[in-house]
Amino acid sequence: MIKKYYYEIIAVSRRILTELLHTRNSLFFWMLFPFLMLMLFGFIDEGTSRSFEESAPGILIGAALFFSCLGGPIATIFAERKQLTLKRLLISPLSGISYFLGIFMAYLVIALGQTLVVYGVAFFFGGTFHGSILLGFSIIFLSVASYVGLGFFFGSKFARTAEDVNGPVAAIGVPLLVLGGTFFPPSELPPYLLKIAYLDPIFHMNEAFKGVSANNLGWSEIYDHIIFLIIFTILSLLMGIYSYNRMLNEEKRL
Amino acid sequence: MAILEIKEVTKSFGEKRVLNGLTFNVFENEIYGLLGPNGSGKTTTINIICNLLQPDSGAATINGISVSKVPKNQIGIVPQEISLYENLTCTENLWFFATIYGLSGEHRNKQIKKCLEAVNMTGNADTLVGKLSGGMKRRINVIIALLHRPDLLILDEPTVGLDVISRNQLWELILNLKKQGKAILLTTHLLEEVENFCSRIGIIKNGRIVAEGKMEDLRKIIHAAKLAIIESNNRIAIYKRAEEYGLTYRLYGGDLMIWLQKPMEIREVVDLFDGIPVSSISLKPVSLEHIYLEVIQNEDY
Numbered sequence: 001m002i003k004k005y006y007y008e009i010i011a012v013s014r015r016i017l018t019e020l021l022h023t024r025n026s027l028f029f030w031m032l033f034p035f036l037m038l039m040l041f042g043f044i045d046e047g048t049s050r051s052f053e054e055s056a057p058g059i060l061i062g063a064a065l066f067f068s069c070l071g072g073p074i075a076t077i078f079a080e081r082k083q084l085t086l087k088r089l090l091i092s093p094l095s096g097i098s099y100f101l102g103i104f105m106a107y108l109v110i111a112l113g114q115t116l117v118v119y120g121v122a123f124f125f126g127g128t129f130h131g132s133i134l135l136g137f138s139i140i141f142l143s144v145a146s147y148v149g150l151g152f153f154f155g156s157k158f159a160r161t162a163e164d165v166n167g168p169v170a171a172i173g174v175p176l177l178v179l180g181g182t183f184f185p186p187s188e189l190p191p192y193l194l195k196i197a198y199l200d201p202i203f204h205m206n207e208a209f210k211g212v213s214a215n216n217l218g219w220s221e222i223y224d225h226i227i228f229l230i231i232f233t234i235l236s237l238l239m240g241i242y243s244y245n246r247m248l249n250e251e252k253r254l
Numbered sequence: 255m256a257i258l259e260i261k262e263v264t265k266s267f268g269e270k271r272v273l274n275g276l277t278f279n280v281f282e283n284e285i286y287g288l289l290g291p292n293g294s295g296k297t298t299t300i301n302i303i304c305n306l307l308q309p310d311s312g313a314a315t316i317n318g319i320s321v322s323k324v325p326k327n328q329i330g331i332v333p334q335e336i337s338l339y340e341n342l343t344c345t346e347n348l349w350f351f352a353t354i355y356g357l358s359g360e361h362r363n364k365q366i367k368k369c370l371e372a373v374n375m376t377g378n379a380d381t382l383v384g385k386l387s388g389g390m391k392r393r394i395n396v397i398i399a400l401l402h403r404p405d406l407l408i409l410d411e412p413t414v415g416l417d418v419i420s421r422n423q424l425w426e427l428i429l430n431l432k433k434q435g436k437a438i439l440l441t442t443h444l445l446e447e448v449e450n451f452c453s454r455i456g457i458i459k460n461g462r463i464v465a466e467g468k469m470e471d472l473r474k475i476i477h478a479a480k481l482a483i484i485e486s487n488n489r490i491a492i493y494k495r496a497e498e499y500g501l502t503y504r505l506y507g508g509d510l511m512i513w514l515q516k517p518m519e520i521r522e523v524v525d526l527f528d529g530i531p532v533s534s535i536s537l538k539p540v541s542l543e544h545i546y547l548e549v550i551q552n553e554d555y
Contacts, residue, residue, distance in 0.1 A: 004356065011353035019341040022382060084337035088398075091304040093326040094354040252306040 005098050012094070012102020016076060017109060026072075030110060034064035034118045041183070042125060049126030056122040057210040061143050062182025062202050064114040069107045069144045071169050073151030074158075076103060077244075081160065086251055096248075100241065104148045111144045131212035135219060139209045139229070146201060146233040152240030156247035181206045201232040256281050257406050257437035258303065263312035264461075265298055272298045273309070274461035280406065285428065285438040287452035289445070291550055295461040296441045300408055303439075304331060316406055327355050330404035334411040336391045340384035344375060344394050347383055348401060355402035369397035372427050389420045396424060400431070407431060409440045413447065425451060449542040457549045464555040469542065476540045476548055477502070478513035482523045485534040486510070495527055506547045511538075 020027045038052065038059045045051035080086040089099065119129060129136065154168045177183070179193065180202025186194060197203045208225035211217035219226070258280040265273040273295045280286040290296050301307040302314050305321045316324045338347050348366045357365055370376045373393040383391060396412055409428070413421045429451065432438055442448060448455055449469060457465040465472060486492050489510055496503045502513040514523070514537075523535055538544075549555045 007356075007358060008354055011350055015339065015342065015346070015350045018346055019339060022341045022343075083340060084333070084335045085339060087306075088331075088333060088337045088351075089354075090306060091326065091329070091331055092351070092354050093356065252301065 004093075005095065005101075008094055008098030009102045009105060012099055013105040013109070016103060016106035020106075020110075026075075027110070030064070030068045030114060031117050033067065034059050034114050035121055037063055038118055038121045042121070047125070049128075052122040052125040053127035053130075053214045054210065056118050056127060057213045058182045058206050060115060060118040061140070061205045061209045062177050062180055064118060065111050065140070065143055065147060066173060066177060066182075066202070067169075068110050068114060069147035070151045070154075070173065072107050072110065073103055073148050074155040074169065077152065077155030077247075078160075081251075086248075090248060090252060096241075096245070100148075100152070100244075103152075104145065107148055108141070108144050111140060115140060129213050130216035132218065135222075136209065136212045139205065139212065139226070142226075142229045142233050143205045143209075146205075146229070146236040149233065149236030149238075149240035152244045153236065153242075156240075156244040176200050176202050179203065201229065201236075204228040204232070257317060258439065259313070259315045259318075260299070260303075261313045261315075263299075263302060263309045263314060265295075265302065265307065265309050272461050273302075275312070276458070276462050277312075278456045278463050278466060280437045280439050282405075282435045282437050283432060284453040285432050285440055285451055287448035287455040288439060288441045288458060289448060289455060289546055290441075290458035294458045296458060297410075299458070300331070300410060300439075300441070303406075303408065304329060327402045328405050329408065330399035330402065330406070331408040332396050332399045332410060332412045334414065336388075336395045338383045338391060338394055338398075341382060343380050343382055344370065344386070345379045347394060348398065351398045352401045357402060365401050365403075369400055372400075372430075373397055373423060388415050389417055392416055393420060393424065396427075400427075405437060407436055407438045409438060409442075411442050412440070413442070413444065445542045445546055455542070457546060457555075459550060459555060465545070465549045472542070472545045473540055475545050476513060478515060478540055479517045480514045481538045481540060481544060482512040482514055482518075483534075483536045483538060484510050484512060484527065484532055486527075486530060486532045488531055491530045492527060492532075495530060499526060504548065504551075506544060506551075511544070 038055055041055040041059060042052040045055060080089070158168055179189070179197045180186075180200045181197070182202060186197050186203060186207070189197060204225040208222045208229065211222045211225070256279040260276055260278050263273050263276040264271065276295065276299060278286070278288075288296055288299070298307065302309050303316075303321055305326075308322070314321045316328055339350070342350065345366060348369065349362070352362045352365060367376075370379055373396065375390065375393055375397075378386060378390060383394060386394070392412075392415055396409075399407060412428075413424055416424060425447070428438060432453075440448065440452060452469075454466065454468055455472060456463045465475060484492055492510060493503055496512050501515075504511050504513070512523075518537070520535060520537060523537070524532070527535075
């Protein structure tokens with residue numbers, strides 16, 4: 001049984017990565033985007049090794065992973081509907097868990113690629129990853145999981161046309177990025193906005209990852225962010241799975 | 255032995271009853287043609303067999319096991335629409351579906367190669383599906399359902415959009431599968447294909463089978479040796495004359511047809527309608543199309 005899930009997860013994730021390799025555009029831009037953003041923000045902020053160290057976490061978690069790991073699953077579900085492959089999957093032995101985990105794994109691989117690009121640039125300009133790599137990876141893992149969960153939610157709820165894919169990401173996502181301190185430190189926000197930012201999951205992702213990466217903070221110093229992230233990840237996964245199942249039930253009737 | 259058994263299946267969507275005691279079997283070594291107008295319940299039937307929908311009552315079994323419990327790799331379905339990953343090559347599409355159907359290693363590779371050969375697609379194995387012609391895509395669409403060698407194969411309009419050569423190749427493949435002992439359920443609007451290739455035919459109307467059997471059994475529905483197709487601007491006179499001679503007449507798709515109980519020559523038919531303005535008369539053997547129209551249009555069924 002475990003073997004079945006293993007093969008299915010690998011098949012789904014290999015399929016998505018192969019499709020991306022064939023089309024190239026998405027992969028290229030997902031790698032170019034964090035590279036350009038980090039160059040820009042690194043140089044806006046004096047261009048020192050420290051400025052790259054401080055900009056890298058926000059660019060990775062808030063910007064790069066947001067667009068690839070949230071936008072990616074939405075596009076995957078949209079393509080699945082457009083190509084009419086969803087129904088073919090429904091009648092196959094592929095389990096829903098394998099499908100979800102396969103997509104999650106594919107985007108985790110992309111996330112790791114983006115991490116290498118971002119930290120490659122940061123290291124090139126003298127930056128360092130100061131904290132625990134395991135803790136840093138855990139935050140990336142939770143961020144990818146929550147983005148993929150949200151991607152499933154938006155994808156299965158709204159993604160019927162290409163416009164539907166871009167709409168929710170732009171309308172809801174971009175304000176959350178700004179509020180979450182992706183492009184400038186949250187300390188620059190007025191107090192009332194900072195209070196609202198505490199409800200923004202991207203704020204907690206950024207703060208936790210920046211704490212570990214740039215300021216060598218440990219678990220005890222960022223646990224409140226991590227707890228928020230864990231709760232948010234569980235919630236977004238539940239939302240994603242619930243709306244995906246609802247969509248499947250609708251598809252079954254067609 | 256029956257591979258697929260559908261017994262007294264009913265299914266309603268709200269107030270609308272789509273299946274109404276549907277019963278039929280598909281045996282091994284058999285191609286069963288399921289015919290019916292749009293909305294007659296064909297798609298609902300396929301969805302129930304694939305366990306996408308649950309029947310309200312009755313049973314659907316494959317190899318004696320309820321479709322809700324039967325391993326999904328016992329069924330292969332060729333959907334009406336082309337459902338492939340456009341940004342994967344043919345081999346990559348086949349690899350993906352073979353893997354989720356539980357094939358692995360050398361066996362998977364052999365099956366992929368064999369299926370590509372069966373539809374003459376080896377030369378396009380590494381071409382992106384998005385760059386293939388419609389006919390080629392349809393061939394890949396079909397072989398995906400064969401990769402895991404299912405006991406029951408469901409073909410939903412499999413030859414739509416195929417040119418004559420591709421269609422013949424595909425039928426050769428389907429007939430080979432039949433020889434291998436597979437049970438094949440076919441739905442199509444191409445009645446000629448059903449007439450030529452199906453072992454048995456079932457006509458579904460208002461959610462139940464109203465006529466079923468081999469082609470020779472179904473021919474008995476129309477009690478005629480031949481059909482006379484008559485074109486006339488005075489159809490009323492034709493009807494009256496036919497009634498005088500005790501002949502049955504029907505309008506099939508706008509064509510007025512007279513059932514001739516015994517084989518007749520054109521001259522004899524012309525004589526029958528002497529005195530009535532007739533622009534043309536032709537004779538036709540009874541085909542599945544006529545039987546189908548008779549069953550669908552006649553309220554007695």
